[in-house]
Amino acid sequence: MSSRDQAVAAILAQVALAGDGAVLGLALAYVAVRTLLKFTFTSSSLRTIANTPSxxxxxxxxxxxxxxxxxxxxxxxxxxxxxxxxxxxxxxxxxxxxxxxxxxxxxxxxxxxxxxxxxxxxxxxxxxxxxxxxxxxxxxxxxxxxxxxxxxxxxxxxxxxxxxxxxxxxxxxxxxxxxxxxxxxxxxxxxxxxxxxxxxxxxxxxxxxxxxxxxxxxxxxxxxxxxxxxxxxxxxxxxxxxxxxxxxxxxxxxxxxxMTKDQMVADLAFRTKLLLWGGIVFGSLSIGILGYAVLRNWSRWKEWRLRRQARRANLVAENEAAAQLAAEEERETVPDGELCVICLMRRRRSAFVPCGHLVCCQSCAISVEVDRMPKCPVCRQPVRNSMRIYDS
Structure with a gap:
């Protein structure tokens, strides 16, 4: 097999196994349904020809x-x-x-x-x-x-x-x-x-x-x-x-x-058995693969939901801590040289990266980061993120 054929086979395998095998399971289910429909048609034809007078x-x-x-x-x-x-x-x-x-x-x-x-x-x-x-x-x-x-x-x-x-x-x-x-x-x-x-x-x-x-x-x-x-x-x-x-x-x-009538009956009987067992095998494989895919995706969804709830809880805790800190900063007396250059109410707590200017409080620094084109309010240099500075 050439390298190109191996790449095509790898892509097809990834597509078939997408969703933990859900695509493969659906394909096998389609094949099983078509096989059982052919089995129904062939078994009906077998009974009809067997009962037909010669x-x-x-x-x-x-x-x-x-x-x-x-x-x-x-x-x-x-x-x-x-x-x-x-x-x-x-x-x-x-x-x-x-x-x-x-x-x-x-x-x-x-x-x-x-x-x-x-x-x-x-x-x-x-x-x-x-x-x-x-x-x-x-x-x-x-x-x-x-x-x-x-x-x-x-x-x-x-x-x-x-x-x-x-x-x-x-x-x-x-x-x-x-x-x-x-x-x-x-x-x-x-x-x-x-x-x-x-x-x-x-x-x-x-x-x-x-x-x-x-x-x-x-x-x-x-x-x-x-x-x-x-x-x-x-x-x-x-x-x-x-x-x-x-x-x-x-x-x-x-x-x-x-073919004679006996040969037709024998041929249809063989096809009926083959289609019946083929439908059973493909149906069993599709049920097993789809069941595995459902369980795996259900487990992943529950893990994702737990992680999301944990992130929400952490975000709420951080917001409460930031609000409490902001309230404490509002109650204390801040010298003019340490006030935030944006709100002029709270102490400077966050430094911008990469310029390193410590000119904003934590709330204003976050508002600058979420802008479409964040820039430092002092040097107008593009800002990647901010860093919370703690006093020793």
């Missing part, structure tokens, strides 16, 4: 038709049912039996030549890692959002596709996949991956010297969802105009996946 495509129509008969046409739209269906990917134009099936209903990958229903092409820039002599300029730019055009570009093409029963197509039934509004990850297959270096120009030296980021390579990727791929869909299925359709459920972490 059906074939042909059984979906009979299930939805029987439920529609039970409703006795009380609603104009059938309520969708959550189902788990497994099949193969096919283009909709190849199975609908219309004139569209006479032409190709699938996309063709530009790189591999494979037929697919989804093609995603991504071109992203790889930037240099060195920060240059003025590394802080790069750190400031990293705090700002970079323009998406400088990051790269992405293209997404899709044709309507269905999930059909494996080995029984085209005579089998199928269910249309509706990706509208879905943000779930798609089980795409990478068919092209290439990194092309960027030619260095004369201007690159100045960019490197001042820590400016510049692209050193361009990464091209192409991912597809090929025809005939085994896939599982867990979502809301409905029967619209006699055609089966499945769409994503936002309350579930999966929609289209290569």
């Amino acid at each position: 059906l074939s495509v042909s059984d979906l129509r009979s299930l939805l038709s029987s439920s529609d008969d039970d409703q006795q046409q009380q609603h104009s739209n059938e309520s969708p049912k959550l189902v788990f269906v497994h099949g193969v990917v096919e283009a909709k134009a190849n199975v609908d039996g219309s004139w569209k099936s006479m032409r190709s209903g699938a996309l063709v990958s530009h790189e591999s030549g494979d037929k697919a229903v989804i093609i995603q092409r991504t071109q992203s820039c790889i930037y240099n890692e060195w920060r240059g002599l003025f590394w802080w300029t790069s750190d400031l730019r990293r705090l700002l959002p970079r323009d998406s055009k400088s990051q790269g570009s992405s293209s997404f093409r899709m044709v309507p596709f269905v999930v059909a029963e494996s080995g029984r197509w085209p005579s089998s039934d199928y269910v249309i996949v509706n990706l509208g509004g879905s943000r779930h990850p798609l089980p795409l297959t990478t068919v092209y991956h290439q990194l092309q270096p960027v030619n260095v120009t004369a201007y690159t030296f100045l960019q490197t010297l001042f820590g400016h980021e510049y692209p050193v390579g361009v990464l091209d990727e192409e991912k597809i969802l090929p025809l005939g791929k085994d896939i599982s869909a867990v979502g809301l299925c409905s029967l619209k105009n006699g055609i089966l359709e499945v769409k994503s459920c936002q309350d579930l972490p999966y929609f289209l996946s290569e």
Whole structure:
């Protein structure tokens, strides 16, 4: 680790331990709350998927038709049912039996030549890692959002596709996949991956010297969802105009996946245990650290309050002693040469530092000290403080 990284780590440690660990405790509490929220979502998804019926495509129509008969046409739209269906990917134009099936209903990958229903092409820039002599300029730019055009570009093409029963197509039934509004990850297959270096120009030296980021390579990727791929869909299925359709459920972490139902349940069960114990550990640490911080700050506050009360008591005692001394000085007869040059009532008792002139009583010397620009009333030299002079 370099000296700069050590300094950054030391600063972060000081910030995290500020307030006797209160900042660290709050951060751990935030992580614990987020972990428990994820645990709630994952455990709910686990129960939902475990109770979801796993059906074939042909059984979906009979299930939805029987439920529609039970409703006795009380609603104009059938309520969708959550189902788990497994099949193969096919283009909709190849199975609908219309004139569209006479032409190709699938996309063709530009790189591999494979037929697919989804093609995603991504071109992203790889930037240099060195920060240059003025590394802080790069750190400031990293705090700002970079323009998406400088990051790269992405293209997404899709044709309507269905999930059909494996080995029984085209005579089998199928269910249309509706990706509208879905943000779930798609089980795409990478068919092209290439990194092309960027030619260095004369201007690159100045960019490197001042820590400016510049692209050193361009990464091209192409991912597809090929025809005939085994896939599982867990979502809301409905029967619209006699055609089966499945769409994503936002309350579930999966929609289209290569995993089977047992694999999804096992994965969610593992995640649930991990999130539960993670929430317990982070919550316990946050409670312990916050409790320690509260006790330490409470003790410090009580000590500060006791010191403040002691200072107030000492100040009251000093004021009473000064008042008593002033009263005694007012009662005694003071020669004219020893009177205070300001009030002309009390004896000269305080000498100014650094000039050393003994020309004021203690009360007037204090009033001179608290001025905005304290100066000796005799020599007009700046005064730092005053000293009480006692007769032997």
